[in-house]
Amino acid sequence: MTTATAPDILSAEFARDPYSAYQVMRESHPLIWHEPTSSYVISRYRDVARAFKEPVFTSRNYEWQLEPVHGRTILQMEGREHSTKRNLVASAFRGKDLAEKFVPVIARNSASLIDGFRASGSVDLVADYATKFPINVIVDMLGLPTSDHALFHRWYTAIMAFLANLAGDEEVTQAGLRTKAELEAYLLPIIAERQANPGGNLLSIMCTAEIDGVRMTDQEIKAFCSLLLVAGGETTDKAITSVMRNLVAHPDQLRAVREDHSLIPAAFAETLRLTPPVHMIMRQPAEDVELSGGTVEAGRTVTCLIGAANRDPEQYTDPDTFDIHRPDLDLSRAYTAGANHTAFALGRHFCVGALLARTELEIGIAQLLDAMDDIRFTDGSPPPEHGVFTRAPQSLRLTFTPTA
Template sequence: MTDQSPIQAAAPFDPSLSLFQLLDPKVHADPFPFYRRLREEAPVMWDPFMHTWVVTRYEDVHLVLKEFSADRTPDPKKMEALGLPSLGPVADLMARQMLFLDAPDHTRLRKLCMSAFTPRRVDAMEDKVRDIAHGLIDDMVKGGECELIADFAEPFPAIVTAGLLGVPLEDHRQLKAWSATFAEMLGNFQHNPDRIRDVLKCVADMTGYFRDAVREQERNPTDGLIRSLMDAEVDGQSLSEDEVIANTIVTMVGGQETTTNLIGNGILTLIRQPDKQAQLRAHPEIIESAVEELLRYETPSQHTARIVKQDTVIGGKLLKKGEAVMAVMAAGNRDPERFANPDELDLTRTDNRHLAFGWAAHFCFGAALARMEARISYLALLARMEDLRVAVPESKLEWRTNSGLRGLSALPLAFRPVAG
């Protein structure tokens, strides 16, 4: 699909519009004014510092997510040719993950994974997930203060993910540590040699752990996603062991990082807007639309990369085949051309087809679980904590140094406990 607007001459580049501005802690703490500038001044822009096109309007982000290529991971041989042979194991792993593949490979993997990760499996977990949430809150509320990220937003999805995969629940801290390290690579665009070493060790450790888990499932089959992926068959096709491991890892990472950020960002937003918090407390029946609005308003996954499949004109700019594109979902989710009063939190917003989980073939296949965890978390936390407030000056809050995955490093809270 190509728009009909004439191709415009390239304007002089304004460095203050580069996505590298997200590395500024002040911009990172509140990127939405920056995204507004991009939408208004340069909605389709070539960023020479990033060597990528950047699109920020809802319609354009939607087009990129729907039509452009997700196959953006160099294979190990290309890594070697680029002088980065040490990254071969990372490229090898990512090349088997459906997140980085196009049809027909993506279609085959997604069908197989979806046959294992069914809505029925998610629905069957709800009571257990609610018990996990309240068990963590029982330990948090005794003193009238907590650190929400470390005490709840991190361990909650990690324990749920361990149960989903069918690995020992006591391993959830290790799963979380691996997930956070791997997410640093997925969400950041700055070069950091120390991070590369950590990621390489993380990939080796995760691969070994889940290969051992496959062996254990062969000896002692149990219910869980790993076993289901091993057994999945569609049209006579099944997953190889390496594909089982690779897509277990992407499910583990996706199942933790987005949910951790969604919980932390959502609770902070509700504290900042006490009228909306009071509305949700008084009307818990609006929780489903509230979760969708918090996903739109404080998008946990801010942007994602794609590759131009064929020469395409967007917003009067010619994007050439093979060029990189950064689709900024968080900017599209605040586009006034798509959402009425986009900077206003409306917990009962009805027309809310946001971009937080992607779109089309690459729509997050764990979205149903993330939504369930968010619904349970918000209602449980609000039911057990009254007079919620941030226990430090907001200027002291620190956001994770991850330009793509927006979330807090810590969220100290004070409150009045309510018995469970």
């Protein structure tokens, strides 16, 4: 369905304010053929949820979208291969392994970064904390040298730029491909060493995990590390920034979370709904599919607008309002494949690192609130968001009173 007045997801106007465009799309243009990205764009909650849940919607799009920069990851896999390879890594991101092995790593990295600015009474939370915290955690979880934190941050930035390069900038593309080669040259010898001498780190777990005689290949382990670097870094980075921005902009809710840290998962879930880190994920149907507004032909790419679906008034009351006590957001399932928001996708390709992200947010936000009192926007008002594929403030300057 092509309409001249439909919003263009690559326009400067859309980048400034996608939320107004999302409303127009949901109401008048629920299915748009977008020529520059050669994809159908969908925006209603029920359509996006179908694209994530129904088996007819495959992840074949990742063959051209992700494979050039990551290699073949579990996101490109379907059926038994997907479930087996996913299960090989999933245990490290939940339960005993997460609690015993990696929670101390998360807490240590967060505290170290906070110690770097807490006495000053001011911080750019993006530059001084959010962009560093998840990457440092991932490097340490993998059991790699802490001296390589900056190197991984550079690789993460280049890969993320590649994935967000909807306009096809050739320099960005080439930088991403160089990064793939550099990361492969770095990791493959370490993977071989861990297979021979495994330890208790995440990389060793992936090197030795086995189900019914099936293990991950060296290339699959390398690809998952690359994917983890971006998926775990970008979402957590932007989520921390947006959670703090949303809370500081709503002092009553900030006060409630400060007084009761058990509300942090609710603040995170509501942020995922209202201002998600990732605004679009693609799928590719294996057969013709009827969606709101028309038919998507088999093999076509579908751009699923998470940011639009999560503000659909047919799904949520007062959807443009931040409310950590929202009754129509199911907190009991907010970090599972059965969530009723779409920020982590849904169904079989639900984000394998969702509980890791929740753990990082719980620890990080709690430590930030414990270290910072009377938090205010340095410039007096919330900073604007930036980005189209992923979105959050580029800077979050806060002034605060250091706690004793």
